[in-house]
Amino acid sequence: MSISVQNISKTFGNQKALDNVTFSINKGEIVGFLGPNGAGKSTLMKILTTYILADSGDAQVNDYSVADKINVQKSIGYLPEHNPLYLDMYVKEYLAFNANVYKVSKARIAEVIEQTGLTPEAHKKIDQLSKGYRQRVGLAAALLHNPEVLILDEPTTGLDPNQLLEIRKLIKEIGKEKTILLSTHIMKEVEAVCDRVVIINKGVIVADKKLNELRDST
Ligand code: ADP
Ligand code: ADP
Numbered sequence: 286m287s288i289s290v291q292n293i294s295k296t297f298g299n300q301k302a303l304d305n306v307t308f309s310i311n312k313g314e315i316v317g318f319l320g321p322n323g324a325g326k327s328t329l330m331k332i333l334t335t336y337i338l339a340d341s342g343d344a345q346v347n348d349y350s351v352a353d354k355i356n357v358q359k360s361i362g363y364l365p366e367h368n369p370l371y372l373d374m375y376v377k378e379y380l381a382f383n384a385n386v387y388k389v390s391k392a393r394i395a396e397v398i399e400q401t402g403l404t405p406e407a408h409k410k411i412d413q414l415s416k417g418y419r420q421r422v423g424l425a426a427a428l429l430h431n432p433e434v435l436i437l438d439e440p441t442t443g444l445d446p447n448q449l450l451e452i453r454k455l456i457k458e459i460g461k462e463k464t465i466l467l468s469t470h471i472m473k474e475v476e477a478v479c480d481r482v483v484i485i486n487k488g489v490i491v492a493d494k495k496l497n498e499l500r501d502s503t
Contacts, residue, residue: 286348287312287434287464288333293342295328295488302328304488306342310481312433315460317475318468320485326468327366329485330436333466334363347433362427362463366438368419372412376403376422379411380429387430397425402455417448424455435459437467441474453477 288310295303303325310316318326331337333344335354344351347360371379380394398407401421406414411422420440427435440456441449456467457478469475475482476496484492 286310286345287314288344288346288466290329290333290344291342293329293332293339293344295325295332295337295339301488303332303339306485306488306490308483308490308493310464310466312464314481315457315465315467315479317479317482318466318485319470319472319475319482320468321470323487324485325488326485327438330363330438330466330468334358334361334436359430360433362430362432362435364420364423364427364435364437364440366442366468368423370411370419370422373410375410376407376414379422380425383426384429389429393429393431397428400428400459401425402451415448417444417452420444420448420452421455424459428459433464435463435465435467437465439468439470441469441471 286309290309291307293303293306306329320326328337332339332351333346335351335357346357349356349360351357374382377394380397381391384391384394398404401424403418403421403425406418411419414422437456441452444452453474456465467478479496481495482492482499483490
């Protein structure tokens with residue numbers, strides 16, 4: 286199992302963000318985590334990436350418990366919803382900085398630039414890039430340490446229609462060799478990119494279906 290979540294609950298003050306959430310993701314799946322704003326998607330993703338702790342329940346990534354921060358973070362590439370890019374850095378410089386933090390070889394930087402279609406922009410400063418290319422930089426950084434699992438929080442929100450299609454295509458391509466959990470509030474995105482959908486509303490999982498089952502039932 287690439288991701289397994291058992292009975293996770295999380296409350297902020299008196300706001301229940303996650304209520305007894307359970308689901309799992311097999312190796313190689315691309316799963317859409319679908320729900321409206323405030324449903325609890327980011328909260329669950331932050332628990333999986335070990336940035337925050339659940340109040341109760343347990344979760345594993347690549348069979349490592351989220352209590353094992355080091356191994357879980359090695360297993361995961363994370364693209365947060367509001368990715369704090371260093372706008373004043375050149376693309377290559379930013380990736381080199383991240384490669385250094387994760388002790389990744391220089392050769393790997395060229396690979397992720399190629400893989401994410403950043404080659405024509407790699408010599409530019411991040412603040413010169415369109416939003417779509419900034420997302421590619423975020424994806425490239427998430428891929429640097431060659432993690433088995435990618436956690437992508439609303440990766441296409443705010444993109445223009447053209448960029449949105451390009452980023453979806455790229456994610457689908459990357460998904461041929463990774464396990465992906467992708468959050469979105471758009472069913473169309475799930476249909477375009479994912480094999481399965483887990484639907485969350487007000488912190489509760491309300492559906493978990495393969496896309497072909499959904500198609501057959503409509
Ligand atoms: P989504 O990602 O689906 O939009 P979130 O996980 O961001 O939802 O939020 C779920 C709920 O938890 C919301 O009601 C949100 O306001 C609340 N929440 C999330 N993080 C915090 C926090 N750090 N403090 C207080 N409330 C929070
Ligand atoms: P993200 O989507 O990346 O979580 P947000 O802008 O939703 O970014 O949240 C920024 C920070 O504020 C996060 O750490 C989040 O947990 C926290 N947060 C979100 N909702 C609330 C809330 N209702 N009250 C307090 N903090 C919140």
